[in-house]
Amino acid sequence: MKILDKFKTGVLLVLVTASLLAEPAAIRWQQWGKAPFEQAAQTDKLIILDVGIEGCTACRWMDESTYTHPGVIELINEHFIAVVADAEAQPDIGERYSDWSWPATIFMTADGTQVLALAGNRRPGNFIPILEKIIEQKQAGDIVPDELTPYSAPPEPVETGISVLRNRLRAQLDRRLDEEHGGWSKNGISTTTGARLQHLYLRAHMYGNGELERLALNTSSAYLKAIDPVWGGVYVRSFDKPPARFEGLNAVPEKRIANQASALIAFSHAYANSGDDRYLAGITEVDRFLNDWMKDGDNTFYTSQEDDPPRLADGMNATDYWRIGNDEGRQEYGIPPIDHAAYTDKNAELINALIITYESTGDDRYLDTAINTVDALLQNRKTEHGWMLQAHATDSTADDKRMRPLVVHDKPYLGAQAWMGTALLALYRATGDAKWLEHAVTIADAMLDTLYDGKNGGFYSSPPDETATIIPPRKPLELNAVAAHFLYDLWVYTKNDGYAEIPEATIRAVATPEILRREGRITGQTALLLEKLTAAYVEFSVVGDPDREDAQALFNAAREAYHPRKLLHYENPGRYPSGNEARLYICNPDRCSIPITNPADVAGFANRFRAPASGSGLFEFSG
Template sequence: MNRTSKLCSLTLAALLLGCATPGRSSDRADGPTQTAQTQWAAWSPASFERAAQQDKLILINVVATWCHWCHVMDEVTYGDPEVAALLAEHFVVIRVDSDARPDISERYRAWGWPATALLSPRAEPVLNLRGYRDPQVFAALLRELIAEHERGELHRRDDPRETRVSTPVDQDLDRIRAKATAQLDRYFDVNGLGWGDKQKYPWSEPIEYAFLRARLHRGDPEHAQWRDRALATLDAEAALIDPVWGGMYQYSLRGVWDRPHYEKIAMIQAGALENYAHATMITGDARWLDPARAITSYLLGTMQDPRGGFYTSQDADLRRDDHSSVEGEVYFALDDAGRRALGIPRVDQAVYADLNGLTIHALAELYRASGDRALLDAALLAGARILETHARQPGGGDTLALAVSHGPDRDADPLRYLADQAAMGWALLSLHRVTADPRWLNAATQLANFMLASLAAEDGGFYAHTEDPHAVGVFAERRKPLPENALAAQFLLELHAVEDGDGSTPTPYLEHARAALLAVGGDAQIESRGKRVAGYLSAIELLGASKIDITVVAKPGDPVGDALWQAALRVWEPRASFERSEPGQRYPDTGAAAIYLCSERSCSRPITEPAKFAAEAEAFLLRE
């Protein structure tokens, strides 16, 4: 019996606790070389129909192209002759790329990748497993489930990782916020920094919430301390940036920041850029741009599609066609020449709407902080590309709505996902904010209209995807995931602020945002989301915050007006909406370009000097 088998009991109780091999890319899993091959079925109605007709169990293997242990389990466990034989005779086995299917990723992300879902022939949940499984242990589990099924005793196992959903009974978002904030704060590692202690992830949403709560509750020491904690965490996580090619690794092991797991994924790059951009604007210290530049050099050099948009990920290891590999710890220790001599780890060149939305938003924010036009150009090109290749008006001739598909083949997957609409809508608003070009606002509004028409639930909140008429078993249940609803709420809140402006234009977006936050605010769902409540908390804060309107009044092409616009963009005020207006439209023509800040209670005097705007704006905002 090998090392992993000794550590893991062959009983089902031990399997329920999980025996994932520790996630160091240099650790090798013992096991046989690949002598068999598991035949994977497509995720399709036909696959589920075959399972029901043939009374076969279902195994769903959720993977990521960049995932080290997914590759190891594929070669070692699914290549084991006994495992392959058991699966071929008794199971319909389906593999899903987590990046390609937001709905499946949302359902199983609590188990990490690889996630293994075992279901009845009618697609009823039985057991979910986290991480790598030794072939001997895995085969024992398969035999036990087969025997249970043949005896008619197959049953669902309780799992603490399962996302629990309870009907929200509390309509008090302040109380929900207090409970969720206390939950998030318990994860913070005061000594090692960051949220979590065993594995150090560069979680971007807790940092954004830390910045936001410190800003909105600046008089409260309990909240104000989080600004410095967030900045210290950003300093620490810079150790995850590849010193040769740039880009940020996904996470670090063993409770420290300098033992990286070497995959580079789009979500991590986008989140880090957003954080460093806001740190620059909050502190006025340009040193925060240095790590951001190291990430953007990688993003624009390796991950940008020539047509616009950004790829999904780069593998942690160099994996060759002959199945040999160079593991990340060895490969990424080399200099540029040494790496290139061996080859380049695989880049997943899929261009997905949700990941591009997050990246576009981050680049637009970094442009605000740095003034680097190349970043804005990349964001604009990506936005135009997604609208060209992913967006389409839905059926029924509704010209006021627009939906984006997950990938560029709009007919390959008929479902439309909340994550895509919310992330791209949020991104398009960021492009409108920095350019004042109405086409981005128009497209964002059309995406919001689609969300309200096709994804909103009658009892509040948004479903993860449009209705799937072919879904069976547990997959026929349309879920309301908390992180996606939080992003949708934040998008709608920003859209409402832009459309409503001075409070004279009612929109449906505000109430749908509020309803979404209430719909996913049940205690059970909050508790089961752990650290993932940070984005939700930011949305609650923004819902309750007083609104700020920043308007630059100037004639088109006025150089002073343009300078005032750039000065306004460099101010980090998350409550603010930005607008350009010609003299005499909203504000009187004083004969000079000016900026006006207005709250729900008062307006500033006209500010006419770009160099003085930051100080005068801060003095005004501190009173609000």
């Protein structure tokens, strides 16, 4: 197996005995890097790459059944160079091969050419013939490139108008929308659709479109069906018509914090738009799972939980286990494994969702949780260069029996920077505390210094390294959209023109027609960015001393006003006139409100700024 004892604490002293020598061989897995490709070239072998995550039962099956099979071990060790990567610990690799998640099994030549990619688990009886066929093709010289090879960074930016890109993506997402049940799946809902759902709510709000709001609420309602009634939290997907193995539960019972973040967004927007207490209850159930099962002692959150408990009885499967309707009954069979790694990008994504939850409910618990988690990440993971580490080993991970090693690289990953920046600006929007803006600026500057392509625009998923000459660096679409959205909002807040042109240059660097089609439904963040670039910001500026009650009252009223494009902050007098009492100004690139001094008037004025501005709002400000 690929579980590496060296990633557990302690030292194991082993006496070499006859019984040890008789143990079966194991696959000789290596970490991702240039060395395996050089070895493949020297030995004239193919690369086999295994990519997956810990909270993946299909990955566990393949690890414990397929990769321990003597026939599989023999074929791989003799004919392949075996490489393994955790998609969350090494998110640049995970993102590249996410089309085949999880596990993804990738076959490559020594020069990095992908020749075959497999999605999902393969049992030995199915996997051995695949290995034998590709070995035969290699020996016969019949290896051909895979047409579905992951895209690399486009050679030049696209020149298509931003509004054209926006309309193209709207149509692409709307074609896949289930107008009856909500969501973008043909059967049930995947609880990873938070960004797409935000996009629906944003458009519904912006145009006052009741049909879009109905579709958005239907989708949020479908999330309620994915809640685990015993321990809380949402499963990774639910079904209207479940496959046989999920009958009775009607869900895939794995849980991941990215899905919990998505659910918080779904329920928070629904509650803000409807006031329906079902969504408030949904929020509570997600929060219960996060705090009871996924929270580490340092206030960060673990990554995922699998579906199979350790003591599953003969004749039972995971569906039977999760159908047990009480805690005591489940505990009898043990607790399904939890991946105790806490990744910066996933935690920051959750922080952003917690702030949206706080804004929609007014419940301080969610704000406090978000602040505690941000503080922990900044204290333990912010480097002297200003960027964030993706992970670090902790006492909580020491005893995990991992399928893939928890590799901690001292380098910036785009997802960690973009999501952390987004989380910090969300905190700034919710609290007005300037320290969060200062941290966001530091991370933005480090992200630009280490990951931005100054020639063609766009951000690399990680700094190009020694493998860049083998596999071309990649600028992932959705993470570039998150980064560009972060920098757009940061530009509005700081008025720093150094950020002004980056958002549009970034999306033009990555949003080619081919890439948009390739990503299909996984374009929610890109859609949100394009809406922001074309509809423009709506800036809520409280001019007054943040320590005064009148300024705080205006700030709180503005925070409570539902507006998906809102950017709220305190501002010193200068750009706007000051007076004896605090004032709120609401502005887009077209116009500004009159000075607002009564908190009761804020929601009404905010409603007047729902429609898009006439211009994009790039490179100019009202006021």
